[in-house]
Amino acid sequence: MTDTIIAGDVLRSYIERIERLEEEKAGIADLIREIFAEAKGNGFDTAVMRQILKIRKMDPHDVAEKDELLDLYRQAIGMPVG
Amino acid sequence: MTDTIIAGDVLRSYIERIERLEEEKAGIADLIREIFAEAKGNGFDTAVMRQILKIRKMDPHDVAEKDELLDLYRQAIGMPVG
């Protein structure tokens, strides 16, 4: 009996803590979006910026590997590698 | 020349600010994951918890959408909305 009530409280606590953190997370996502908007307003290409961020996050070895693979595939189907 | 250098500083600043915020965001995601893990350890079903969170987030939006929908149907059959 009491178990159910207590479990309910615990569950609600979990739920509310998660909701609070998700709000924080959303707030940070907003800030990031604002920075992209500002960068765009100053003439930067946000797609290229995202690419830069992705590369910096990746293991350099993996980057090289993917690049090689792309070249390999392009050659394999007879596309100029550029 | 100088243009490039200055733009480089600005760009680097944008990139680093974004990376910093993304780290924060990832940290919060970790905290959320920990709460789920703790809840799971205490016997709660995380799928159920995720559903509850989803509903609590969606419901107000859903209500608005249903209202809008009703109006749209009334339009569709040629009934005045007011």
Added chain:
Amino acid sequence: MTDTIIAGDVLRSYIERIERLEEEKAGIADLIREIFAEAKGNGFDTAVMRQILKIRKMDPHDVAEKDELLDLYRQAIGMPVG
């Protein structure tokens, strides 16, 4: 060597089949757009039409989801589902 050539043929085949299908898909999207345009020309509100389509697509799914949700809530408070 030969491996690369053969793999190249296979890869090119995949790529071209996908491109062909994507063209078909785009063609169908065009037809859909034409129907909307025709409907609009005949005085129908395309926004309303899109809402109707959305609802007709979502409703069965939505019903199932609500049922599932009810079960989940019963679990959450420790009630047997059956």
Added chain:
Amino acid sequence: MTDTIIAGDVLRSYIERIERLEEEKAGIADLIREIFAEAKGNGFDTAVMRQILKIRKMDPHDVAEKDELLDLYRQAIGMPVG
């Protein structure tokens, strides 16, 4: 009176034609997904395949431009261009 009935039939016709086409479109999307799955099963990297498809769809001039921009940005923030 009759107008409403007729309009209703016309609207339903539009809706059903669109739904039919959307089904076809979804069917084609399934086929594309299957090809990717098959390619993956044969050891191809689908992410790289998608990149190939994107490049082939883009104007070659735009591709070169984006590449140059990426290099420029990398230099500007002091990243090795690779």
Added chain:
DNA sequence: CTGCCATTTTACCGGC
């Protein structure tokens, strides 16, 4: 040309 909506891509989580 701006906002909106569909599609696509990415990250995440649970199962094997």
Added chain:
DNA sequence: GCCGGTAAAATGGCAG
């Protein structure tokens, strides 16, 4: 630890 499916974010395209 990978892999498949699922939900969130982002990109692109279209109507207005």
